[in-house]
Amino acid sequence: MNIDRAIGLIAVAVAVPVGIVSVSQFGVGVPQSPGAGFWPLLVAVLMTGLGIKLIISPVPDAEDVSETGDDQDGETGSRWMLLGIAFASLVFFTALLETLGYLLCTVLLLLTQLRLVEHRSWRSSILIAVLAAVISFVVFKFMLKLPLPDGIIHIAF
Numbered sequence: 001m002n003i004d005r006a007i008g009l010i011a012v013a014v015a016v017p018v019g020i021v022s023v024s025q026f027g028v029g030v031p032q033s034p035g036a037g038f039w040p041l042l043v044a045v046l047m048t049g050l051g052i053k054l055i056i057s058p059v060p061d062a063e064d065v066s067e068t069g070d071d072q073d074g075e076t077g078s079r080w081m082l083l084g085i086a087f088a089s090l091v092f093f094t095a096l097l098e099t100l101g102y103l104l105c106t107v108l109l110l111l112t113q114l115r116l117v118e119h120r121s122w123r124s125s126i127l128i129a130v131l132a133a134v135i136s137f138v139v140f141k142f143m144l145k146l147p148l149p150d151g152i153i154h155i156a157f
Helices: 003-026 038-056 079-100 102-117 122-143
Strands: none
Touching: 003 038, 003 079, 079 102, 102 122
């Protein structure tokens, strides 16, 4: 089984229970007044659809990876290793969020994902990571008024 099909199966296995719980326990409401389960249901439906698409027709390049892990561009390393790095970075993000704070953890997460998983240059990785973290911080903290962990970087507002 290639990695795309495995990820598709995992996506469907996670999304279906989320969709069921969002309808049965939270309620989706009506279009004029959506309930608490509306967004989780929407995400679950999209995730299920994309997971099924990956199961049925995986990315064509995914079949081109040989058993040694060499792909057509000459890069070495398996896609499973990249999946492991992505998953590990999310685990560390979750574990260190309270200690380091939202801004620093988000920059580190995005930097890891962009540099190690997506193989972007250091310059673009740093630029995208910092901009995305700051923009998301401003949206969540100031526009949506959501509490975010400050960690070691305290922003007095």
